[in-house]
Amino acid sequence: MLKIGSFQFSSRLFLGTGKYPNFDIQKQAVDVSETEVLTFSVRRMNIYDAKQPNFLEKIEVENYKFLPNTAGAKDAEEAVRIAKLANASGLCDMVKVEVIGCQKTLLPDPVETLKATEILLNEGYTVLPYTSDDVVLARKLEELGAHAIMPGASPIGSGQGIINPLNLQFIIEQARVPVIVDAGIGSPADAAFAMELGADGVLLNTAVSGAGDPGKMAEAMKLAIQSGRLGYEAGRIEKKAYANPSSPTEGISSGS
Numbered sequence: 001m002l003k004i005g006s007f008q009f010s011s012r013l014f015l016g017t018g019k020y021p022n023f024d025i026q027k028q029a030v031d032v033s034e035t036e037v038l039t040f041s042v043r044r045m046n047i048y049d050a051k052q053p054n055f056l057e058k059i060e061v062e063n064y065k066f067l068p069n070t071a072g073a074k075d076a077e078e079a080v081r082i083a084k085l086a087n088a089s090g091l092c093d094m095v096k097v098e099v100i101g102c103q104k105t106l107l108p109d110p111v112e113t114l115k116a117t118e119i120l121l122n123e124g125y126t127v128l129p130y131t132s133d134d135v136v137l138a139r140k141l142e143e144l145g146a147h148a149i150m151p152g153a154s155p156i157g158s159g160q161g162i163i164n165p166l167n168l169q170f171i172i173e174q175a176r177v178p179v180i181v182d183a184g185i186g187s188p189a190d191a192a193f194a195m196e197l198g199a200d201g202v203l204l205n206t207a208v209s210g211a212g213d214p215g216k217m218a219e220a221m222k223l224a225i226q227s228g229r230l231g232y233e234a235g236r237i238e239k240k241a242y243a244n245p246s247s248p249t250e251g252i253s254s255g256s
């Protein structure tokens, strides 16, 4: 079971709801993934015009916990305002602090992320900050009281997979709260790798919504995350520099 704040989940896959070819395909992918947590950008919420399409219109919202993100925020103040908007919508069980510091790379602003996390924690939110794979920053977010840490594997939407596994490993080793690898996952192998490193979960969007067959990819991601977790729990063998025969001859008589 994955525990975040007062919530418990059996699925370790957090799925984004954006960029699907249409809402039927989105729903199919969400169903097949068996995710329990859906994430979305608050700025996509249509609060002004009821005639505009609603990106959750096919989703049975009562079946999920929602993790809105504060994408679009350029500083802590804006992130807090967006989080409050999400809270007012009733679709905010937890909040993903996302303060982008660089529009080209979409990497987070560490200082404003810390500030926004602190303010929202003080206001009683369940806060999951999206951060770079900076080990010290991850520790500082945890010390503030963040309910989970969400380091990026690589830039959002890049599909590059885990570009710095060592940093992720350090973050995972030091963390006392769940670590959810977020952003940049491109394939099921990337998701399985994150889980094998010991991540508690994976948040992804583009790899599924942009796949040739999003439904199939959602299933592949679900299985990869389950498989990676199982492998982590089983404990992998140590890597050795030299060969080690799989059928040892030691102790077997030569018969002569």
Ligand SMILES: CC(=O)[C@@H](O)[C@H](O)COP(=O)(O)O
Binding pocket: 016, 017, 018, 039, 040, 041, 069, 071, 155, 156, 157, 158, 159, 182, 183, 184, 185, 203, 204, 205, 206, 207
């Ligand atoms: C939906 C969401 O929160 C994204 O910002 C998230 O970071 C996923 O990134 P990918 O699209 O790279 O999976």
